[in-house]
Amino acid sequence: MDTQAPGAVLKRERVRDVILELVESRSPGDPIPSERTLCAELGVSRPTLRAAVDELVASGVLIREHGRGMFVAPAKITQELVSGRETLTAPLAGGTWSSRLLEFTTVPAGARVGRKLRVSPAAEIVYIARLRLVDGAPMAIEHLHIPATLVPELSAEELESGDLYEHLREHHGVRVHEAVQAIEPTVVTRAEAEPLDVPELSPALLFERLTTDTEGRPVEYCHSIYRGDRYRIVSRLTLGASPDGATVPPPRDGHHPGIPPGDFAHRDPITSSSTIGDVQADR
Secondary structure, rough: OOOOOHHHHHHHHHHHHHHHHHHHHHOOOOOOHHHHHHHHHHHHHHHHHHHHHHHHHHHEEEEOOOEEEEEEEOOOOOOOOOOOOOOOOOOOOOOOOOOOOOOEEEEEHHHHHHHOOOOOOOEEEEEEEEEEEEEEEEEEEEEEEEEEOOOOOOOHHHHHHOOHHHHHHHOOOOOOEEEEEEEEEEOOOOOHHHHHHHOOOEEEEEEEEEEEEEOOOOEEEEEEEEEEOOOEEEEEEEEOOOOOOOOOOOOOOOOOOOOOOOOOOHHHOEEEEEEEEEEOOOO
């Protein structure tokens, strides 16, 4: 790990990645090294390490037990939304969006990010931390990782104005095609609270996304924290058979979130045709 990497945000990001690498190599309930051991191994201060650990505890990745240490949390239940076309449309969220750069640098990918982007841990990536604003109010913090070879001339101006994917296409020849995105609840850490202008431990949404281009190559790994008091996700669902009587394969065994068990006892299909980000009015 590069302990001299510039910027507090990036340093926490690198520590977080190392701990996640430990978690992903273990099973639920397994212990991970103590904070003192990790500080010594990573060459970072206790506050820096604790900020990363607190974030992973809040997001349900780690469990901290007083007097016993830290353990890998139980696996989370996953619900996949799939439409009849096996894709979701994603209309733009409301409001006027803009960005403010928090950090912008080139660093080695590291083991975890390198694996996601299918590059060597030593390969250079562009790391970007930016604050996303809606109508001038802070809405989210994004951490983006892009292979440096894809964006040799990427500028700060591109990251602060306009649509990033549009800039990638027009200025760098990178055409994004698909993305796999996970969303789960979390809370805001102390480090995130100030730029988001919310109290520490406020509810939030954690987004994790891996984007590929038209050739199937990973071109972006991103994880973001969105304010839970101002942002929500709305999906349009089809419940039961389609109007034209077309048959749809029944869903796998499991529970559809928000739909009481037993309401669809005959295993009618439930599909999603769209999803949209919805910015709530500032109260």
